[in-house]
Amino acid sequence: MVPLASAHHHGEHFEGEKVFRVSVGDENDVKLIHELASTNQIDFWKPDSVTQIKPHSSVDFRVKAEDTVTVEDFLDQNELQHEVLIHNLRNVLEAQFDSQVRATGHSYEKYNKWETIEAWIEQVTADNPELISRQTIGTTFEGRTMHLLKVGKAGSDKPAIFMDCGFHAREWISPAFCQWFVREAVRTYGQEIHMTELLDKLDFYVLPVVNIDGYVYTWTKNRMWRKTRSTQSGTSCVGTDPNRNFDAGWCEIGASRSPCDETYCGSAAESEKETKALADFIRSNLSSIKAYLTIHSYSQMMLYPYSYDYKLPANNVELNALAKATVKELASLHGTKYTYGPGATTIYPAAGGSDDWAYDQGIKYSFTFELRDKGRYGFALPESQIRATCEETLLAIKHIASYVLEHLY
Numbered sequence: 001m002v003p004l005a006s007a008h009h010h011g012e013h014f015e016g017e018k019v020f021r022v023s024v025g026d027e028n029d030v031k032l033i034h035e036l037a038s039t040n041q042i043d044f045w046k047p048d049s050v051t052q053i054k055p056h057s058s059v060d061f062r063v064k065a066e067d068t069v070t071v072e073d074f075l076d077q078n079e080l081q082h083e084v085l086i087h088n089l090r091n092v093l094e095a096q097f098d099s100q101v102r103a104t105g106h107s108y109e110k111y112n113k114w115e116t117i118e119a120w121i122e123q124v125t126a127d128n129p130e131l132i133s134r135q136t137i138g139t140t141f142e143g144r145t146m147h148l149l150k151v152g153k154a155g156s157d158k159p160a161i162f163m164d165c166g167f168h169a170r171e172w173i174s175p176a177f178c179q180w181f182v183r184e185a186v187r188t189y190g191q192e193i194h195m196t197e198l199l200d201k202l203d204f205y206v207l208p209v210v211n212i213d214g215y216v217y218t219w220t221k222n223r224m225w226r227k228t229r230s231t232q233s234g235t236s237c238v239g240t241d242p243n244r245n246f247d248a249g250w251c252e253i254g255a256s257r258s259p260c261d262e263t264y265c266g267s268a269a270e271s272e273k274e275t276k277a278l279a280d281f282i283r284s285n286l287s288s289i290k291a292y293l294t295i296h297s298y299s300q301m302m303l304y305p306y307s308y309d310y311k312l313p314a315n316n317v318e319l320n321a322l323a324k325a326t327v328k329e330l331a332s333l334h335g336t337k338y339t340y341g342p343g344a345t346t347i348y349p350a351a352g353g354s355d356d357w358a359y360d361q362g363i364k365y366s367f368t369f370e371l372r373d374k375g376r377y378g379f380a381l382p383e384s385q386i387r388a389t390c391e392e393t394l395l396a397i398k399h400i401a402s403y404v405l406e407h408l409y
Contacts, residue, residue, distance in 0.1 A: 013090075013222065013223070014088075014089040014090040014093055014223070014224075015065060015088070015090040016065030016068065016088060016090070017062055017063060017064055017065050017068070017086075017088070017089040017090070018062070018063050018065075018068045018071075018084055018086060018087060018088070018089065019045065019060060019061065019062050019063075019084070019085045019086035019089060019375075019378060020060070020061055020063065020071065020075070020082050020083070020084055020085065021058055021059070021060050021082060021083050021084075021085050021375060022058065022059050022061075022075065022080050022081065022082040023058050023080070023081040023082065024053060024054070024055060024056065024057050024058065024059055024080075025055065025056065025081075026055050026056075027055055029055065029080060030053050030054065030055055032074075032078050032080060033050065033053055033059060033080075034050055034053075036071065036074055036075075037050040040063065040064075040067045040070060040071055041063075041064055041067065042061045042062070042063060042067075042071075043061060043062040043063075043224060043262070044059065044060070044061045044262065045060040045061055045062060045298075045375075045378050045379065046059065046060045046298070046299055046375065046378070047059065047347070047348045048226075048241075048262055048263055049254070049256065049261065049262060049263040051254065051256070051263075052254055052348040052349070052350070054348070060085060060375050060378060062089065062224065085375055085376065085378065086377075086378070086380070089380070092377060092380045093223055093380050095380075095382060096111065096172075096377075096380050096381070096382050096383060097110070097111070097383060098382045098383055098384050099383035099384060099386070100384075105119070106119065106120040106123075108176075108179060108180055108183050108386070108387075108390075109383060109386050109387050110383050110386070111172045111176060111383060111386075112175075112176075112179070113216070113219045114144070114209065114212055114215055114216045114219070117175065117179065117208055117209060118145075118147070120179065121134060121147045121149065121208060124149075124182055124183070124186070125149065127186075128186045130153070130154070131151060131152065131153065131185065131186050131189060131199065132149055132150065132151050132182070132186065133149075133150045134147050134148065134149050134150070135147070135148050135150070136148070137207070137277045137278070137280070137281045138273060138274070138276070138277025138278075138280070138281075139273065139277075140211075140212050140213045140228075140229075140273055140274055141213055141228060141229055141230040141231075141272070141273050141274070142212075142213045142216075142229055144212045144213060144216075146207070146210075146212065146274065146277050147207075147208070148205055148206070148207050148281065149182060149204075149205070149206040149207075149208065150203055150204070150205055150206075151182060151185050151186075151199065151203065151204040151205075151206055152199045152200075152202055152203035152204060153189075153199050153200050155200075157288070158201065158202060158203045158288065159201075159202055159203075159288055159289075159290045159404070159405075159408055160202060160203040160204065160205055160285065160288045160289050160290065161202060161203070161204050161205070161289070161290065161291040161292075161293065161400075161401055161404060162204075162205045162207075162282060162285075162289050162291070162292050162293070162358075162363075163178065163181070163204060163205065163206050163207070163292075163293040163294070163295065163397070164178070164206075164207040164210050164278065164293075164294050164295065164354070165177055165178035165206075165207065165208055165209060165210070165294075165295045166178070166207075166208065166209035166210050166211055166212070166215055167210045167211055167242050167243045167294060167296060167354070168211065168214070168226045168227075168241075168242075168243065168296060169211050169214030169215045169217060169218045169225045169226055169227070170218050170223065170224050170225060170226055170379045171296055171297040171298070171371075171379060172218070172297075172379070172381070173297045173298075173371050173372065173381050173385075173386065173389055174295045174296055174297055174371065175208055175209045175215065176386050176389075176390065177295050177371065177389070177390050177393050178206050178207070178208045178209075178295065179208060180386075180390035180393075180394065181204075181206060181390075181394060181397065182206055182208075184394055185199060185204065194398055194402065195398065197405075198398065198401050198402065198405065201405055202401060202404070202405060203288070204401075205281075205285075205289070207278065210242060210274055210275075210278060211227075211228055211242050211274055212274075213228055213229035213230075213274075214226065214227060214228055214229055214239065217229055224379070225239075226239075226241065226262050227239030227240055227241050227242070227262065227264065228240050228241075228242055228272050228274060230271075230272055230273075232259065232267060235259040235260070237258075237259040237260035237264075239264070240259075240264050240265070240266035240267075240271060240272050241255070241262060241263045241264055241265065241266075241352075242272055242274055242275050242354075243294075243296075243350075243352070243353050243354060244256075244263050244264070244265040244266070244350065244351065244352035244353070245265060245266040245269060245270060245271060245272050245275040245352055246269060246270065246275060246279065246352050246353060246354050246356070246357035247269035247270060247279075247352075247357060248308050248351065248352060248353060248356035248357035248360055249306075249308030249309060249351035249352065249356065250265060250268075250269040250351060250352045251265035251269075251351060251352060252308060252351045253308060253309075253349045253350070253351045254307070254308075254348055254349040254350035254351055255350060255351050255352050263350070265351070265352050269352065275354070278354065279357070282358060282361065282363075283361065286361060286362060286363075289363055290363065290364070290365060290404050290408060290409065291363065291364075291365035291366070291367075291400060291401070291404045292354070292355065292358035292359070292363045292365070292366040292367070293366075293367050293369065293397065293400065294354050294355055294367070294368050294369070295368075295369050295371065295393075296368060296369065296370050296371070297370055297371040297372065297379065297381065298370060298371060298372060298373055298374070298375065298377075298378050298379065298381065299347070299370040299374060299375070300336060300337065300338045300339065300370060300371070300372060300373065300374055301338060301339050301340065301346060301347060301368075301369070301370040302323045302326060302327050302338050302339075302340040302367060302368075302369055302370075302396070303340070303341065303342070303343040303346055303347060303355065303367065303368040303369075303370070304319040304320075304323060304340075304341075304342060304343070304355070304359075304366060304367050304368075305319075305342065305343065305355060305356045305359040305360075305366060306342060306343060306344055306356050306359075307342075307343030307344050307347075307348075307349060307350045307351070307353045307355070307356050308344075308349070308350070308351035308352065308353065308356050309344065309349075310344050310345065310349070312342060313342075313359060315364055316342070319365070319367075320340075320341070322365070322400065322403055323340035323341070323367070324340060325399065325403075326340075326396045326399045326400055327339075327340050327396070329395050329396060329399040330392045330393065330395055330396040330399075331392075332395065333388075333391055333392045333395055334388050334391070334392050336372065336388075336392055343355070343356070343368065347370070353368070355367065355368045364409060365400065365403075365404055367400065369393065369396070371389055371393060372385060372389045373385070
């Protein structure tokens with residue numbers, strides 16, 4: 001038995017918790033789920049809030065151990081079709097750390113805590129001065145440094161692609177991908193023709209973790225935390241959903257004005273230090289940034305604008321074709337199937353997202369990735385899937401980058 005630091009990962013908080021998947025049929029089913037959510041503490045995994053549930057869809061949610069019987073009875077009595085995705089969340093969370101890599105420090109095939117990632121940022125920059133430079137773009141609410149890596153061969157007036165990971169704290173596979181991308185960039189530069197060309201002609205701005213405070217909190221206190229860790233007067237509830245905090249139809253749809261909700265849009269657009277730092281950086285580098293890529297999990301989707309409205313972007317046909325080709329490229333490695341399309345119809349309407357905001361700033365190629373899986377593990381994706389997930393996602397990112405290079409504007 002591998003000794004798992006379960007206490008430190010707070011696995012014990014999740015003993016007996018279940019994750020259900022309910023098939024929602026008609027409007028009455030939607031009403032029933034709303035009823036259930038109003039009487040029980042339910043953590044929605046997908047969609048991320050009860051308000052986003054629509055007819056003829058499925059909904060994944062986590063239930064506290066003491067409520068599982070009540071919830072199960074409610075689903076049965078109302079004849080709601082359902083299955084249990086995870087029978088005991090504690091077991092699955094402990095089993096996340098199944099990597100066979102015996103590393104004490106940083107590993108690309110393990111989930112790394114923030115202090116390890118921060119040390120890695122320094123190390124990878126120091127080891128690859130000809131390909132990587134780093135800068136500080138801001139600090140978090142709790143005072144942590146937001147490091148941004150610039151990956152590419154030095155050159156003047158190079159077009160750039162901005163990519164961020166770790167918006168939502170519990171989506172651990174996301175920061176894992178940003179680290180993987182940087183490693184593959186420096187490892188294959190000068191070896192692999194495509195990566196070499198990309199780094200010669202483009203710069204990649206990589207923000208390894210956006211929501212650092214939240215990420216730290218998922219390692220120390222609550223693995224299922226999603227939001228930032230900011231506080232404000234007038235409420236004891238903590239945190240804002242950083243991906244509802246951008247000035248793009250801010251708080252109009254699919255976001256909440258209640259500070260206690262998982263999709264709380266914040267007191268104003270860019271109220272969070274983290275989102276403001278990201279937005280400030282992009283605004284000041286708009287002339288060079290040609291694509292914006294933001295990495296989330298889970299559900300295996302590639303989304304493009306808009307999410308804050310049912311309108312389509314001006315270059316919808318182009319984005320749709322690019323997304324189609326990209327998910328085909330992604331699937332070529334392990335057969336992983338992604339769906340794609342505009343955010344509002346493909347997943348659900350949600351205002352204040354960074355992808356819509358970046359697009360409205362004039363960045364024509366703006367995409368959100370929802371990485372593995374489709375819900376078998378959800379946010380508890382095991383480390384043994386990091387390699388395959390990152391390998392296939394890298395193919396997708398390289399495909400987009402090549403396309404952008406051929407379609408500069």
